[in-house]
Amino acid sequence: MSSTLTADGVRECVREQLAIVLSLPLESIHPQSRIVLDLGAESLDLVDLTFRLEDTLHIRLDARRLPDVLDSDAARGDFRERFTVEALSAYLQSQIERGDAGA
Amino acid sequence: MPGRERSVAVVLGGTGDLGGAIARRLARPGKELVLGYLQNRDRAEKAACDLRKLGATVHLVEGNVASPETLGRIATLVEERGGRCDHLVHSVAVTGFKPLSDVKANQWDLILRVSTLSLLEAAQHLARSLERAGGSIVALSSAGSVRFVPRYGALGPAKAALEAVVRQLAIELAPRGIRVNAVRAGLIEGSVARALSDDVREDVMRRSPWGRLGTPEEVAASAAFLLSDEARWITGHVLDVDGGWSISA
Numbered sequence: 001m002s003s004t005l006t007a008d009g010v011r012e013c014v015r016e017q018l019a020i021v022l023s024l025p026l027e028s029i030h031p032q033s034r035i036v037l038d039l040g041a042e043s044l045d046l047v048d049l050t051f052r053l054e055d056t057l058h059i060r061l062d063a064r065r066l067p068d069v070l071d072s073d074a075a076r077g078d079f080r081e082r083f084t085v086e087a088l089s090a091y092l093q094s095q096i097e098r099g100d101a102g103a
Numbered sequence: 104m105p106g107r108e109r110s111v112a113v114v115l116g117g118t119g120d121l122g123g124a125i126a127r128r129l130a131r132p133g134k135e136l137v138l139g140y141l142q143n144r145d146r147a148e149k150a151a152c153d154l155r156k157l158g159a160t161v162h163l164v165e166g167n168v169a170s171p172e173t174l175g176r177i178a179t180l181v182e183e184r185g186g187r188c189d190h191l192v193h194s195v196a197v198t199g200f201k202p203l204s205d206v207k208a209n210q211w212d213l214i215l216r217v218s219t220l221s222l223l224e225a226a227q228h229l230a231r232s233l234e235r236a237g238g239s240i241v242a243l244s245s246a247g248s249v250r251f252v253p254r255y256g257a258l259g260p261a262k263a264a265l266e267a268v269v270r271q272l273a274i275e276l277a278p279r280g281i282r283v284n285a286v287r288a289g290l291i292e293g294s295v296a297r298a299l300s301d302d303v304r305e306d307v308m309r310r311s312p313w314g315r316l317g318t319p320e321e322v323a324a325s326a327a328f329l330l331s332d333e334a335r336w337i338t339g340h341v342l343d344v345d346g347g348w349s350i351s352a
Contacts, residue, residue: 021209044199044256048213051167060165 289345
């Protein structure tokens with residue numbers, strides 16, 4: 001399933017799962033929404049989101065590594081500022097492509 | 104049990120503070136340990152290396168144990184290794200450290216699924232293997248199941264439900280020769296204690312008859328006893344392992 005997902009498809013999947021986890025209307029979740037700062041996700045919500053995305057996209061994620069994977073220089077800036085729907089979607093897309101390449 | 108007889112133990116949460124201590128307690132030549140862990144491959148590899156030095160054969164299974172897919176992989180591995188499971192240890196929990204009244208519905212679901220339902224599902228996946236071995240199950244509970252713990256999220260209710268699952272399974276699985284017990288640990292040194300505030304930690308130590316927190320090794324010794332044949336007439340029991348804190352606090 002994952003290999004057929006486009007970038008748009010991955011982004012929609014992220015939005016849909018965030019809407020479920022955070023009980024938010026889908027239309028309130030935009031590509032540039034900051035998942036912690038704008039949408040109010042807590043650490044436990046990120047664990048929940050991680051499990052749901054793993055099930056939906058059939059990939060393995062490590063929620064604790066998300067601050068690192070969104071920026072090679074983890075010390076630069078605030079993770080919460082950079083942790084947007086778009087950034088997470090791009091990371092997931094890269095993970096899917098890496099999995100497909102390794103398959 | 105003879106010291107070098109081959110046996111298999113599945114330890115869910117086997118690289119955490121408590122699960123890791125139990126795995127070390129069980130490790131010996133002839134022992135096959137299947138360690139389920141969620142994250143941190145490096146820590147899991149280090150734990151496996153240490154256990155192999157004790158003579159055990161170690162298999163690492165990464166994944167969310169609340170997922171049937173992960174439990175299915177573990178059950179398949181056990182089947183491939185001979186199909187017997189002598190010990191199942193459930194040392195898995197998740198919570199957000201905040202008041203219960205602030206816990207949201209999705210967080211409640213996640214905490215109960217990971218911390219409680221995964222025990223039931225693991226027992227279901229491994230029941231045949233446990234039955235073949237005349238095996239036993241030990242689940243790690245905590246004092247939050249019966250007492251107020253500040254900022255414990257929904258983990259207290261999850262642990263209370265876990266203990267109810269233990270009692271229910273103990274009766275249902277007895278005809279198949281499988282025992283089921285729990286260890287209700289007080290606050291121990293490690294990641295949970297570090298996640299709590301200094302005030303909570305100090306309050307626990309002040310009210311403890313021994314004036315300190317427990318250690319993972321002390322809890323592991325009790326879990327190993329309940330798993331062992333020495334406890335063959337004990338099932339459906341929740342053993343307080345807290346240095347007397349629960350009766351003095």
